[in-house]
Amino acid sequence: MTTIAEFSVQYSQFLDSKSTLKITEEQLASHGINADTLLIFYKHMLLSRTFDTKAIALQRTGRLGTYPACIGQEAISTAIGLTMRSEDVFIPYYRDVSTLLIRGTKMEELLLYWGGDERGMDYSVNREDFPLNVPIASQCLHSIGVAYAFKLRQQPRVAVVVCGDGATSEGDFYEALNAAGVWQLPIVFVVINNQWAISVPRDKQSRCETLAQKAIAGGFSGEQVDGNDCIATQIQLEKAIASARAGNGPHLIEAITYRLSDHTTADDANRYRPIQELEQAQAREPIQRLANFLLERKYASESQLKEVQTQCTQAVEESVQRYLDMPPQPTSAMFEYMYQEMPEQLQQQLSQLSSHRE
């Protein structure tokens, strides 16, 4: 017997959970990372965290529907937003606040969506990005079509698609990896492995040592990064996106992180998640990790970081106010966009409903 193929999966961590930098400042600078960019990164993460905290509060007080927070995942989500170009297309799952905000989605748009209003997914800025995707892994196949269109039209654009660890068990995930490999499409798959698919832990999801290695079956490379490391996520994503843009085909990044919140506001993780595990994960979370680094290196002062928090809180409060002030949508909103032109039956049903409501 002879070995005919061998594979390996790399893991990157450049800022560890103790906020120790594992590469040199020169290396950081060579990637365009410095005190200013790290402070911007911090601000995006904190905005996401502040938004999530507020969204949960809105849900608890009856002003928002069920909400899935991204708490704990802010680093990878921010890195995606900062490394993509505006002309690229983002295909999210449903825990992508930071990426979407960086790409131009407004907080009030996300609130409208989770508040049960049809208008939320009509992003006013990032018009070609996909709406949030509630069924699991189906968005991976949309990214195939998007990236195929780029390839067909010879556009130097990249599709970035995100899914969770649970999604890697779905057929659509495997079909997408396979097709991306066959056609060498400009796609970066990001698996945000937050260790829990509602109540099912990572080790019950797959026997694979890594989720990254699933890319190998698709005929391309996969790697792991510390998803709570704002430096590793940025550097590795930038490489993957640049490579895809240059025509070198797809790549998969498994970002190791932890879901610090419940699955959604309708979930109680205490039913299944050991409290010690949560405590350990808190010590590895991305925002404090970066804050400690910024302070240690004197890249920022305590008062600067406090000011960032104040700005984030203010921005969130203003968007919540705009959300709450939105005039209600008319009943006809559910009919208007079913087809480009409303078929006769729908017109009839709408007028019946309208006359009943009057």
Place this chain on the structure above:
Amino acid sequence: MPEFTLIEAVNAAMDYEMSVDDNVIVLGEDVGANGGVFRATDNLQQKYGELRVIDTPLAESLISGMSIGLAAQGLKPIAEIQFMGFIYAAFDQFLCHASRMRNRTRGRLSCPMVLRAPYGGGIHAPEHHSESTEAIFAHVPGIRVVIPSSPARAYGLLLAAIRDPDPVLFLEPKRIYRAQSEQVENNGIALPLDVCFTLRQGHNLTLISWGAMLTETLAAAEKLSEEGIEAEVIDLASIKPIDKSTILDSVEKTGRCVIVCEAAKSGSVAAEISAIIAEEGLTSLLAPILRVSGHDTVMPLFKLEQQYMPSVEQVITAAKKVMEY
């Protein structure tokens, strides 16, 4: 003017639209060099290249799911599912995403895709190759379901489906793929969607059918005519949305209606048509609405398929029964 069979008309419509619109692309299993297992895409890859006529990996969810991404980028994918029996893996993407992309983004993104599939029995095919499950799709808001019944309508309706800005399921009655040829002007003129076609005028009763069953329905109408019963024959063509006014106008004239469909009876499109007539045309009726249909059984293996599918005699019997009132 060229003579086309139904399958040739399907090919000609795709060829025409690909020649005039660079955004139209074809994808599916074996659609390339092989030209599709029924030859619907014959020669298209040779003409338009491998980038626009895509042999996909064997994965139906991929085929419909990637079509959504292609369509969101402004392309007009025509995706072939090899047989309707394999469409259910693609149904999830069609139902959960294609049908609602326009609605859930307020028109920011839309999904102008066509999912084509041969359907129906009568060709002695293996298991999973003969079902007629159009009603499952007709229940889904946000899509169109279209079934042609002749080469000319296949040509005109497929062009319309490709040009339609919303997702269309285009089901091709494979039993009549090569049953008849007719002259079809290959001029790129589409037929309207959302309307029925009245194939035969009559004043005694209305026969409504679609797809391959129009063969039996029209044959029954001719035999009934020999006995002095004049049936109006309507080709439903657009299964969703249904053109109610053509149906209700006809039933108002005839007072009697028999619906002929190949699919299982319960919850069928025939049931929907019956409900439309009951809700909005009841006072026109002189007799109960009858359905001549397949049975609530699994489509049998081919030795029994003729017993499953409605026959000319069954249509005549039902017509005579409603004429007794």
